[in-house]
Amino acid sequence: MKKLSIIALLMTVIGMLFWQPQLASADELTGHSHEKGLRYLISKNALVKDAKGSYRPNDNVTRGEFASYLAKSMNLEATSDIVFKDVPNTYVHAKDIKLAASAGIITGYGDGSFKPNAAISRQHMAIMLERAIDYLNIPKGTPTITFKDNASIIKDYRQAVAIGAQLGIIQGSEGKFMPTKNATIGQAATFVHRLMTLAGDSNTGNSNGGNTNGGDTNGGNTNGGNTNGGDTNGGNTNGGDTNTGSSQYAIKEISNGTLVGNQGFSTFEAAEKALTKNTQVIVQSDKIVKMSSGYVVTNKYVALKSETINDAIAVAGNTEMEYISSDATQVKVRLAGQVGYLKHADVTLIPFSMSKGRSYYSNENGEIKHTLYDYNTNKYSSSYVYGKAPSFMKPGEKYYSWNGIYFTNGNGSSKGEAYNYYQFLPARAQTQYTAEEIDAYIMNKLAEVESTGITLYKDATKKSKLIGLGKTLKDVEAKSQINAMLVLSIAQHESAYGMSDHAQNLNNLFGLYVYDTNPLNKKFDSIADNINELVDKFLQPNYITPGGSPGKNFANGAVVGSKALGFNVKYASDPFWGAKIAGHYYRAEKALGFKDANNPYTIGLTTTQGLNVRTGASTSNGPIFTYARSGMPVIITSSATNGWYEILSDKLYTGQAFVSKDYVQVIHTVK
Template identity: 85%
Template sequence: MKKLSIIALLMTVIGMLLWQPQLASADELTGHSHEQGLRYLISKNALVKDAKGSYRPDDNVTRGEFASYLTKAMNLEATSDIVFKDVPDTYVHAKDIKLAASAGIITGYGDGLFKPNAAISRQHMAVMLERAIDYLNIPKGTSTITFKDNAAIIKDYRQAVAIGAQLEIIKGSNGYFMPEKNATIGQASSFIVRLMQLAGDPDATAPNGGNSNGGNTNGGDTNTGSPKYAIKEISNGTLVGNQGFSTFEAAEKAVTKNTQVIVQSDKIVKMSSGYAVTNNYVALKSETINDSLAVAANTEMEYLSSDAIQVKVRLAGQVGYLKHADVTLIPFSMSKGRSYYENVNGEIKHTLYDYKTNKYSSSYVFGKAPSFMKQNEKYYSWNGIYFSNGNGSSKGNAYNYYQFLPARAQTQYTAQELDAYIMNKLAEIESTGATLYKDATKKSKLIGLGQTLKDVEAKSQINAMLILALAQHESAYGMSEQAQDLNNLFGLYVYDTNPKNKKFDSIADNINELVDKFLQPNYITPGGSPGKNFANGAVVGSKALGFNVKYASDPFWGAKIAGHYYRAEKALGFKDANNPYTIGLTTTNGLNVRTGATTSNSPLFTYARSGMPVIISSSATNGWYEILSDKLYTGKAFVSKDYVQVINTVK
């Protein structure tokens, strides 16, 4: 009996051992390279088993399926009367396709077909994803990322691919994108889960308890007892020593000097002071304004603190958190170089440092230097407003006039003067011999634009010189492919079957579209369009305030636009700067702008946050300033003097 019992027990154990692997292998997604994305789509009821009980992760995904995945992941609800000839109401994904079309994610083909059962190529998928990025208001800026097979990507699709790669939603292999290759359901699921992670969907967070810090954890000994963290000391610009600890907390408690840092796998994860540099494009969720900000790679930010999981940073006053994998921490004493400002012959010049090559990469001039800046000294600034030299002996605030001049200002230059400047500038860039600018004086789409700019200024109350500066910057002085081929100075619109091929009938139509569909409703009018939180001050500005907060990931985009305005002014005699507007900043949240100079007058609009630039059009009367309305409005607007601080601008 005893032997029989032992045999029975052994048989049971053997049976259990044999059964467990069968349980694990019963789920075809376990261990799949795209498991996280696939399970995400399942959680959204976007991915279901076929008749054979399979999720088909390695099958090619169709256009209809991918549209359906996006619809369900984004929870699209608004629908319109858009229909496709080959998508009847009985089609399994008909409703989702219609919702995606209504949201502008898909557009179909010119013959009214959508081809829902056709396998989708990776480049077509990239364009749909960029439209989803725009719909979700995910900051994207612009990108110059290229793949080894970039020439194989349809020319008009390349920017969508670059944006997707910059955001790390889509990835290539060994430097190749393989644009014409069909994507699998598994690959599609990974693209979508990365998209929704950027959108802040909690269901899309990484598995393993939400820790996506490249394997970093915040505690616990490893089974081997190997130290996971080390304390090292900065000595003559290098790290020495290697005191090991099994947890971040233990290492943190052992730090006794400001010269010590905590490292993990030779990467600094905590220091007493220094700065953080983005390794790639990131979306920084600002706690300051409760919004996501696009931040380009190579951006320097103030380091505030860090733990095992994340780094707390401040960018132009915007406080937020980033993963360790997103940034490199650099103690001041180990810095090999930093971006800096200097006074060069009375002008402020900004020189940028490239942390990938550890070299100074480029520079630009964007205005007059403030009076406190001494020549032959380097100045640093976290926000482009407050500057200090290395030892803090020379410092001060400086608001560049062109960078913080509200858009409702009017330039004093005539259409003829603008045209003369444009031709002189085109001759200048043509003379450089650069291929891009060959025959610029004959081919540029900026030629003869003066009257169009002045007409827009009169109709829309937006500074003509500001629009010209934007056009110069975004279209390579009217010589970019989009400008030349599509009359598109600003890269407006992308469609899945015809990306960036919305050809405008004229440059005037393109400018009016920019003004009426983008600047006016979203960036200038306080509050912006419903659901779009883009209005952070009606100036090009910086990451602290203005268009630059949301318009571009480059933190110096606003300063570069200001530089175009400044150089035009310099060439034309500084008419605007010599007769400047008075500019103030609001000092309180929820400030009402009224139609009259009393609290009994109706509010015209409200500034939700403080620090908004305003043009003061008359001196204070009875405690009120008359200002130019940021809302398109022909009447007078007033704001209490108690809540506006006049600033001195450098011009």
């Protein structure tokens, strides 16, 4: 009995040592690898307990549930008359499904059903997420990420997967995406949490967009990796001792294009105070994090939050930007006049004296040629011609420009300002070419690309979807007041001269829309329908009309432009998309005899914010619209009368439009 008493006593003591009362707030989600995302959905009333009192984090998520998560998290409100035959009004997620469908995030199946109770695959979820990205105006750029099992992803789903991965919304496990695997409620919660973090929802509790809730698969990175790569905040900056191997930062000096020396510091601030020469830089793990002068190159696609226009701008990888300054966590940059901040992990800092090559402009036989540098291979990779060279540009010299407008050679002895006519010609301009002339140009261009022997262009003169488009383009120009040659130039660039898969198989020159059952594969009845859709649903309401449609801030000037102004600010992550479109227009003009350039429009830029465009040449006339920003291009159709210019209205409007001469500066274009 005595031994039994002693054993009982020991067991009691051991129990007291190892037993700890459970915290009152602990539940089935506490410690779960997707806990933060799950609690986010709970906070949005998107995730509730079932009849057994469980949130079911490890159960497969259904199509209806995921649609509901998105609708509630995105605060969707507008509904249309979209109806699915298998989603009655009594269905628990009926309202949210209708909201998501009205926003274009879900579309259902060809037979009119939605299959709300079916488990959703990871690749199918990626399609819905990409539509949500578009709805939220999150810049997505041109994705480059692929997975080891990329071949297992349905071909037309791959772009959506790549976009989600590049933005850090979706991940995989051990380099694989597992596209056909069903996603769990926990994984879905993490996806939505990352999406809304990128969208700037303060309720996510993660304003920096980090991925704090683990990988996509159960387990994975449960301690919260950083979607922008590595520890961008400089790790333990307070550790380390000066001049020891544990130092976090070091000052090095540039000598003959290389870095020498290794004076260590435990903090960035200490290293910054010790800088004494312009030739010195601060490095962290051999990566330059501060320099006196140089430029910045994006390592991958990034979303730059421009303080200049208070909007996010998509920027492709391999893009050069002006370096302004940097601290331990971020780099201040200027892209074509747009000032913003990027994390060190997203960019590479290059002092001018260490540059191995930079993109440059040159005068080649009287034409301006842009030669691009690839920082991944450290080689010049491609080039294109997009207009006449400005008069100040000397043959044999390399010129550099941050915005494609102001140019200077290496030593600053030759410089000037030049606006390319086709790049900064407002969309309301009318081309002087007839439908027949456009058709003749198209056939000659197709014969040219066909003669290159490139497989993509085989039989282009017989198969291209651009053949015979002249009348359609001129009809669009007459109806919508959008330059026919501009639309053709965009079509040539986006569809590989009408020979891309989407153009050939789907009558889709522009890759418009994504569908559940046919992602990225909306088939248009005709090329004319596709062009009208581009004009009526995208260019007209969002990119040309000042102010854009409600909730969209795409109208930065009615020109293809650059990252400084125009469609290119928001339309494409490629900073030279506008110049490349201009190149197509220029080459067509060159082939057809420069009829447009020889009888050019006068173009001006507005010089103030809040400028009213009025129905008459007086402030007593009512405004047609207002330019919120300065620097907006306008076509001036008559000389100043009583201090007013008559202009072409960027808003679709057939009457006269006037603007005060005092707030418009005429620019000299190169054509």
